Ligand SMILES: Nc1ncnc2c1ncn2[C@@H]1O[C@H](COP(=O)(O)OP(=O)(O)OC[C@H]2O[C@@H]([n+]3cccc(C(=O)O)c3)[C@H](O)[C@@H]2O)[C@@H](O)[C@H]1O
């Protein structure tokens with residue numbers, strides 16, 4: 347019987363916190379050893395954190411990463427479990443690597459072969475690709491070591507590992523960034539890969555936030571039938587263990603012999619002999635896990651993003667301008683879930699255009715969330731601004747200038763509170779607004795973290811509704827959902843004076859940004875060409891604003907961040 351006990355350390359490292367990451371690795375090593383695991387997997391580049399970006403260019407960073415690996419090796423003395431840990435191997439050049447460590451020794455090092463360089467990835471800037479596969483032999487069991495993108499490449503190195511070397515298990519250490527639906531997509535993809543190649547897969551993913559990126563964990567083990575037998579939590583640190591039956595591979599190969607007719611490049615490989623697994627008494631059973639609904643997944647993602655950004659950057663408390671509108675209500679709710687009521691401050695900043703309902707709703711929300719609410723009127727400052735500008739503006743009519751002044755006074759107040767008390771300012775602009783430039787530069791765009799920057803307005807409502815339903819109470823007051831969205835910068839203003847209805851706007855934006863369709867192709871989906879062109883025109887004209895916006899949390903396949911690199915100066919128009 348080929349049985350292997352595998353432990354997945356789905357952990358949340360902090361980039362550059364070598365000491366903290368090492369401590370997490372040490373704890374996981376103790377647990378895996380206690381559980382008599384044969385193999386322990388950590389995420390990709392676990393010791394340094396991922397993605398290290400230009401820290402990779404610092405020799406001192408690379409040195410500390412090497413020293414951390416050496417400390418982990420010394421912790422492993424006397425331990426039987428073989429661990430595969432992500433680190434940067436940098437001798438003649440830098441490689442995104444996995445070290446195989448057991449009982450005080452580095453037994454082998456694997457260099458990632460497939461380096462991603464699309465979307466949010468930039469690995470060709472930093473790493474040299476590996477040339478050779480690494481196969482661990484534990485008695486009769488053969489295990490292929492891979493790193494993240496290696497398993498996403500359509501053919502190799504999986505074909506060579508399975509058809510060429512006949513591995514029973516592909517171990518993959520990953521840092522796979524999140525977007526909505528990725529956990530399910532990944533599960534389908536990996537289980538299909540396992541089924542296709544008739545090989546078990548043990549996949550250990552990173553969890554936590556790193557600037558705009560989130561890693562959701564959702565690590566898994568699939569048997570060669572494509573059945574997911576173990577699944578880690580989504581957005582949770584977890585150390586899970588399972589006993590995998592690896593006789594299954596041969597049984598399936600005999601029943602379904604497709605593999606006999608497949609071909610491989612036969613990439614070069616190295617074998618590494620390890621002691622065979624010892625027989626175990628008790629058993630770590632299957633734990634297939636369940637799925638989250640879309641709104642819950644996004645909510646949990648944003649909560650993780652806020653918590654990790656705030657904590658990993660040394661903040662404790664945050665501040666949000668509460669307008670009584672949907673966006674600020676959702677941002678305050680997410681922040682409260684992430685940090686606790688005592689760490690979230692709401693600021694009401696009424697003007698003559700602020701409606702009584704908006705003020706009431708903002709207070710009610712603060713009460714429901716049990717967060718402290720401060721009130722600072724902008725009236726006097728606004729008046730004195732107008733007075734100061736009176737002479738210069740003498741021959742002009744009031745317009746957007748006066749509207750933006752109000753947003754800028756509010757931005758100044760929030761930044762003053764941040765300076766005085768060390769509260770991080772959370773901005774509240776959503777993706778529909780960020781796309782169309784419906785926000786004031788240095789006004790409501792002023793702040794440290796744009797929580798819902800990648801969430802369309804229609805989704806902001808959906809998530810708000812889901813949250814109230816989950817709580818079984820109108821935490822976000824019902825009226826917030828019912829009133830027309832408004833910036834309240836002049837009397838009776840509504841968003842729809844400038845923007846198409848959000849249901850239409852968001853769909854057009856989604857087709858254009860996420861699906862990369864041209865205007866004609868969007869029109870084929872049933873939208874008016876005039877609205878499409880108006881939307882794209884706003885999007886294009888406001889690139890300069892996005893270049894100055896705070897970093898936000900990526901939850902879509904294409905966020906305004908690493909994977910949106912549009913020029914500001916741009917005369918191109920699609921046909
Ligand atoms: N290509 C370019 N490169 C660099 N800078 C450029 C630029 N084009 C304009 N600019 C600068 O940007 C300025 C215009 O930007 P900005 O001052 O922001 O003002 P603007 O975009 O004209 O107005 C802000 C809009 O956002 C709406 N708003 C504001 C606040 C909250 C909300 C809400 O509902 O949440 C909505 C408001 O009603 C208004 O429609 C120009 O005066 C110019 O200085």
Ligand SMILES: Nc1ncnc2c1ncn2[C@@H]1O[C@H](COP(=O)(O)OP(=O)(O)OP(=O)(O)O)[C@@H](O)[C@H]1O
Pocket residue numbers: 666667668669670671672673674675693694695696697700756774775779790831832833834
């Ligand atoms: N009266 C106010 N008091 C406090 N903050 C405000 C006020 N008005 C605007 N803000 C802040 O500026 C942001 C921009 O909001 P605005 O009301 O202009 O439009 P919005 O995008 O509809 O946002 P919301 O849905 O939160 O109202 C708000 O989310 C809030 O953080």
Ligand SMILES: NC(=O)CC[C@H](N)C(=O)O
Pocket residue numbers: 390462493494495496498520521522523
């Ligand atoms: N770090 C990586 O290599 C990740 C690439 C992979 N395609 C993913 O998104 O999961």
